[in-house]
Amino acid sequence: MHNxxxxxxxxxxxxxLPIGTDYAPGHLLPRHSHRRAQLLYGARGVMQVDTDDGSWxxxxxxxVLIPAGTTHEVVMDAVTTWSxxxxxxxxxxxxxxxxxxxxSPLLRELLRTANAFAADYDAAGRDGAVIDLILHELRGLTPTPLSVSLPHDEPFRSLCRRxxxxxxxxxxxxxxxxxxxxxxxxxDRRFLAQTGTSPAAWRSRARLLAGLRMLPSASVTEVAVRLGYSSPAAFTAAFTRAFGSPPTHYA
Structure with missing residues (x-):
């Protein structure tokens, strides 16, 4: 199913239910929740998913795997999703x-296949077997630390969101x-209690996440300059420490 x-x-x-959707640059899905759990996969573009307690x-x-009933909003930057x-x-x-x-490449192709299914696909036949294999593959996913916590209380939450x-x-x-x-x-004391980290460390990670959103359309050097790093090497080192892979892994 599509759109x-x-x-x-x-x-x-x-x-x-597999559903693919195309989104224009800068499209905002306002706060909402689903009765079902959601796998939100981006075939292209970059997404930012915000909940009450974090930003991914x-x-x-x-x-991103979103639990059932979790209220969230999503900013889409020229994204095509296979959900x-x-x-x-x-x-x-x-x-x-x-x-x-x-x-993985295998799971990506399975998602591509599933998102072409009709609404009334045969869950007991080949289509159902594809879905079963997808669920099997999903159980073995390795989390990637591309998130930052969000405070629950004001004014900390508004400061962080801005x-x-x-x-x-x-x-x-x-x-x-x-x-x-x-x-x-x-x-400092109250911010640490809300987020588990210092304000300076939080802002440093938030800047790196912003860099992650820039990388599809800008070079590592350009992103380093825009974020205020002294050199591309300094940006690359900080990025790798935070996320376990260099910026080129996401460019």
Whole structure:
């Protein structure tokens, strides 16, 4: 199925509904949730998925596993998705929090195949066997740490969301503390309690995630300059420490 609204087919007595969708650059899917679990795979483009407790960046050829009932919003940057909407009882092993994962060439081709199925595909025949193999492959996915936590309380949450949208190397802990009308020590302590990390470390990771979104359309050197790193080598080293692979792995 392609460019079909889930609400049109959610009633079908099928455990797994494959739906592919094309999105224009900058398209925003506002906060929503699904009764089913969702595998959101990007065949092209970059996605940013935000929930109440975190933000996940999903480059092309990766996927995010979204638990059933999880409220989320998604920013799509010229994305084509191949999604699966799955009855929760069919995947009792599904994660309870969003997870980004690499997708193998085999699984990518299986998803491509499944997203061409009709709404009433034969779940007991070949099409059903493809779906069964997809679910088997999904159980072995390796998570990729392409996320950052989000505070629940204000003003911390708004500060972080604004920074994710427009990271700025010049922003300091003192700037954030003044905006929050707190002392620097109080702000740092409360931010750490909310996120498990310091404000400076959080902003550093958020900038790297922003770089991840830039890489499909800009060189490593250009991204390093835009993010304020002293050199491409410094950006590459920080990126590799944070995400386990160099920027060229995602370009």
């Amino acid at each position: 079909v609204n889930l609400s049109e087919v959610d009633h079908l007595p099928i455990d797994v 960046t999903v480059p092309a050829h990766r996927a 699966l909407y799955i009855e929760p009882d069919a995947v009792p092993w599904w994660p309870t929090r969003c997870v980004v994962a690499e997708i 920074y994710l949208a427009e990271p700025d190397l010049a922003v300091s802990n003192a700037d954030w503390a003044r905006t929050a009308a707190m002392s620097l020590r109080t702000f």
